Amino acid sequence: MRTLLVGINAKYYHTNLAIRNIRKFCHPYDIEIFETTINDSTDFMLESVVEKKPDVVGISCYIWNIEISLNLAENIKKILPKTILVLGGPEASYDVDNLLSKGFVDYIVLGEGEIAFKELLEALEGKRNIKNVSGISYKFNGQIIIQPQKNYVNLDEIPISYEEEENLDNKLAYYETSRGCPFKCAYCLSSIDNKLRYESIEKVEKDLKWFVDRGVKILKLIDRSFNANRKRAKEILNIMKKIGGDTVFHCEVNPELVDEEFIEELKGLEKRIQFEVGVQTTNKNSLKKISRTTAVEKSLRGIKLLKEAGIKLHVDLIAGLPEDSFETFSKAFDDVYNLKPDEIQLGFLKVLKGTPLKRKVEEFKIVYDSKPPYEVLYTKDISYQELVILKGIAFLLNKYYNSGKFKKTLEYLENKFKRPFDFYLEFYKYWKENKLLYKNHSLKALYDILYKFSIETLDVNEDLIKDIIKFDFLYFNVAKDLPDCVKEKYEKGQEIFKKYLKDENWLKKNLPQAVGLSSLELSKRVTYEFFKHDVTADFKKENLIIIFLHGEEQTYYAKLIL
Incomplete structure (x- = not known):
């Protein structure tokens, strides 16, 4: 009896543990796994399942894939009417009546799947009475039968x-x-x-x-x-x-x-x-x-x-x-x-x-x-409109705070407000008013938007905020092409930069991580820029060049006071 377990993951790098556990626990049954994602074509999913000609198909159902799973199950049944369709997972376990009434679902596994699915396979092979399989639900003579789970699996028995x-x-x-x-x-x-x-x-x-x-x-x-x-x-x-x-x-x-x-x-x-x-x-x-x-x-x-x-x-x-x-x-x-x-x-x-x-x-x-x-x-406690605002703030939180690429800028701007939430609320309003939401923005564009918000709505020193944004961009990104808001030319910069980068004694003292790197490695991993403020020390007004070296796990920098 050829059995196929299907996992439709939310993202390409996810793996489905549930179907893997069941496959291993049900050894030596001939069970194959098919994993795909919600972003894949449903035609691809259907073709992939049908060409295997399975006798039994089990689909793992969650909130992110239930609609795709039901569509897939229905079409499998239309093309392979003799194939037994089994649904499991939280979206199936707690929706038995609705799912079994659809006509294309044969069995539902309730809760933990290892023992129930193995016993179900035994019943389908005639080795066990279906009435003695615990942890499943199905229709018999038009009536929905629920056979609750009796025993938990011994976790040590799952390879x-x-x-x-x-x-x-x-x-x-x-x-x-x-x-x-x-x-x-x-x-x-x-x-x-x-x-x-x-x-x-x-x-x-x-x-x-x-x-x-x-x-x-x-x-x-x-x-x-x-x-x-x-x-x-x-x-x-x-x-x-x-x-x-x-x-x-x-x-x-x-x-x-x-x-x-x-x-x-x-x-x-x-x-x-x-x-x-x-x-x-x-x-x-x-x-x-x-x-x-x-x-x-x-x-x-x-x-x-x-x-x-x-x-x-x-x-x-x-x-x-x-x-x-x-x-x-x-x-x-x-x-x-x-x-x-x-x-x-x-x-x-x-x-x-x-x-x-x-x-x-x-x-x-x-x-x-x-x-x-x-x-x-x-x-009754929070309106739709208020939740919409919070969703906008969640978006900004993810793009800016969670990325970890705007740390100094965020810390500086937050201090302009009584509390962090007020900053994000104002930033959200700016995005909303300027019709920036629901559009794709490059990383550099995100820096530009933060800069424009700062100078258009807050009392900030324009040169200082440029320096802070410039530092964040160079510290957290290897890219050398700066955002538009901080692009400036400093004619003597390259000459000074090359002079110190060739000075091994200076490197040993100020940027030891660069010692011994080839010219090619240095060109890939080292960037520099001119600053009007020392953003690494209390934002003191001072002309300097900061050299950045991007290592495997962290970024190092050294300052040249001009």
């Missing part, structure tokens, strides 16, 4: 999900050391599964070493809260230290549980671990409504400790939560922004099927889009 020969270069690999979540956030599907299950530490060590030995660049641990079990988190951190390598481990942590002891355990991993932190909001009334018993001050302190320890941080905020108004959310924005994490994701509430929040939309007066990803349109 490592990726193939030995699989090329994971430029791919994001996923791994789980546990399942279940100890928290009960009303908007999250993970809150439904409060039974925590763990892989053995021995398996974790073996598997993490497998990824490191294959040179995987980033391994995303999808455990719902890496540090919920402090003892186990410490053991895994020690494994990461023990196996070495260059793999970066991406984990989700609860900042409330971060203290000095946890920070001590991270020492030696600063370059090899990064954390995702879900703050969502700092409005205590809102947190209470969504069943998050967060100690806000403790969470913010945990983020501060991680930042001070040199750990790369990605912090999540969610707009549109119950009891969270435009004003209270703006405060949460400031609370997080002032901690200066590496990235801030300003997301928007999604009313997911199966979540406790979905059952309370009328109580909270939440109005949301009926199409995936079911994003909030407005609530």
